[in-house]
Amino acid sequence: MRCPLSITRERRVLCIFPAYTPSFGTFSHAYPMMGVSAFMPPQGLLVIAAYLPEKWSVRFVDENIRPATAADLDWADAVFVSGMHVQAPQIHDIIERAKAAGRVTVLGGPSVSGAPEMYPDADYLHMGEIGDATDALIATLDRGTTPPPAQVRFETRERLPMGDFPTPAYRLIALDRYLLASLQFSSGCPFRCEFCDIPALYGRQPRLKSPEQLLAELDAILARPHPSFIYFVDDNFIANRKAARQILPHVIEWQKKHDFPLQFACEATLDLAKQPEILALMREARFHTVFVGIETPEIDALKAMRKDQNAKQPILEAIGVLNSYGLEVTSGIILGLDTDTDATEERLKEFIDQSNVPVLTINLLQALPKTPLWDRLARDGRIDHDPGLESNVRFLRPYDEVLAMWRRCIAYAYEPERLFARFARQVETTYPHRLQGPVRAALTAENLRRGLFLAVNVLVRVGLLSDYRRPFWRTARQAFRRGQIDAVLGMGFVARHLIEFSREALRGEQNASFYSMHKRSDPAAAGRLRNPVAKNTATAA
Numbered sequence: 001m002r003c004p005l006s007i008t009r010e011r012r013v014l015c016i017f018p019a020y021t022p023s024f025g026t027f028s029h030a031y032p033m034m035g036v037s038a039f040m041p042p043q044g045l046l047v048i049a050a051y052l053p054e055k056w057s058v059r060f061v062d063e064n065i066r067p068a069t070a071a072d073l074d075w076a077d078a079v080f081v082s083g084m085h086v087q088a089p090q091i092h093d094i095i096e097r098a099k100a101a102g103r104v105t106v107l108g109g110p111s112v113s114g115a116p117e118m119y120p121d122a123d124y125l126h127m128g129e130i131g132d133a134t135d136a137l138i139a140t141l142d143r144g145t146t147p148p149p150a151q152v153r154f155e156t157r158e159r160l161p162m163g164d165f166p167t168p169a170y171r172l173i174a175l176d177r178y179l180l181a182s183l184q185f186s187s188g189c190p191f192r193c194e195f196c197d198i199p200a201l202y203g204r205q206p207r208l209k210s211p212e213q214l215l216a217e218l219d220a221i222l223a224r225p226h227p228s229f230i231y232f233v234d235d236n237f238i239a240n241r242k243a244a245r246q247i248l249p250h251v252i253e254w255q256k257k258h259d260f261p262l263q264f265a266c267e268a269t270l271d272l273a274k275q276p277e278i279l280a281l282m283r284e285a286r287f288h289t290v291f292v293g294i295e296t297p298e299i300d301a302l303k304a305m306r307k308d309q310n311a312k313q314p315i316l317e318a319i320g321v322l323n324s325y326g327l328e329v330t331s332g333i334i335l336g337l338d339t340d341t342d343a344t345e346e347r348l349k350e351f352i353d354q355s356n357v358p359v360l361t362i363n364l365l366q367a368l369p370k371t372p373l374w375d376r377l378a379r380d381g382r383i384d385h386d387p388g389l390e391s392n393v394r395f396l397r398p399y400d401e402v403l404a405m406w407r408r409c410i411a412y413a414y415e416p417e418r419l420f421a422r423f424a425r426q427v428e429t430t431y432p433h434r435l436q437g438p439v440r441a442a443l444t445a446e447n448l449r450r451g452l453f454l455a456v457n458v459l460v461r462v463g464l465l466s467d468y469r470r471p472f473w474r475t476a477r478q479a480f481r482r483g484q485i486d487a488v489l490g491m492g493f494v495a496r497h498l499i500e501f502s503r504e505a506l507r508g509e510q511n512a513s514f515y516s517m518h519k520r521s522d523p524a525a526a527g528r529l530r531n532p533v534a535k536n537t538a539t540a541a
């Protein structure tokens, strides 16, 4: 639904989404190979854009694709910005530009909701999810768009039920400029992992969309040029298992009706492995990847961070179960935990080898506001705001040692021979379990154009020019023998990003934490800030 208020004036709203700092999970090195410019559309700001009154004109600029211009700012009456903590420097930069152009600024999204004190520069703060605060903000802008003399805060007390969320304003963006499209079914997570801000920001009682809503959003994506991979940005796809079981048959029916045009990815807790019925439905719906916040292979560390749900069955066994349903696991890993010991590095390396998970986002622990971790560390005087550091946590072990361990671990994980060996295991144990859609569905002119573009790029940039072409071809031959052409292309662009990004990180050109607000000062790295990331909330599950 749109905002129900009766509006008296026409307004022009410019929504600007800030650029992301590159990370392992943003796949920025893959964009030139795919002919795209950014990772994934910002779901939250697109929903707000769709909720604004019909009488208002809305323009949308994702600065991961292009910067907002002086003409955009001249056009607008008000500038809306949204983002995560990791985008804080870019958020401040947008506010500064908008104010210099004389525009009133509105800041919403997860970062300001968690830490409003970080943003004294915005005119209006929208804290919390879409709801009564959004209506109050719209009513205020309807009355006038002159910047207020002092900052005004609107905080949502009553959320808009998810069943009333409008379809995100996909019409305002070029979906086909993104590597993935995004979709949201639920919000919130019942768990309480110590480092995670999702329960405080979005609640522990998952809220849901209706099947009709979700299918309407799929229709909206299908109606325009789009990527064929869709990421469910839900904090935890199985936060409400019954709801996941109930929605999946609708997705399967929709896929059948349209000849299976899409593949899906999502985030979920590792106890998904104990849900065979959901896994079978996910397979049938064409879920191919699941991001799991495994965090650490050390059980005591999982217990200390209150992530016992990952320890309900042996971790390697659980990953094997997910693989057997055709799901490639992507794993979040955290280093710098209080429980780290001299043995942590070796255990992580063993886990990398034994799990055969190709993509691991290995980050340093970062304390986010509104988390139990933040409260504990603040009590102990262990939050460090030094912008020159890679994390705001004062680790128990020496900082240089933790950073050196992170470097050794990413060097180990993304050494090309080792990475392609893990892909080779996926060729044997995961990809054969995926169901294929009818070939005719894949044979659209657009898909053929994209596939050909990617194939040429993988062939030239990875298969011919890279110094890791040998392990690539070894694994590619194995996949070709099994008829897994898609896997060869996917592996080519993913591996290229991981290897190139880890090399940059080892040269000190990238941050050691996806969540870090550390802004690099060298111009080359600053140029690369024109890049995207996962979603409009912290990547969790």
Ligand code: SF4
Binding pocket: 189, 190, 191, 192, 193, 196, 197, 198, 199, 235, 236, 269, 293, 540, 541
């Ligand atoms: S890390 Fe994942 S499982 Fe834990 S509270 Fe956050 S969303 Fe839930």
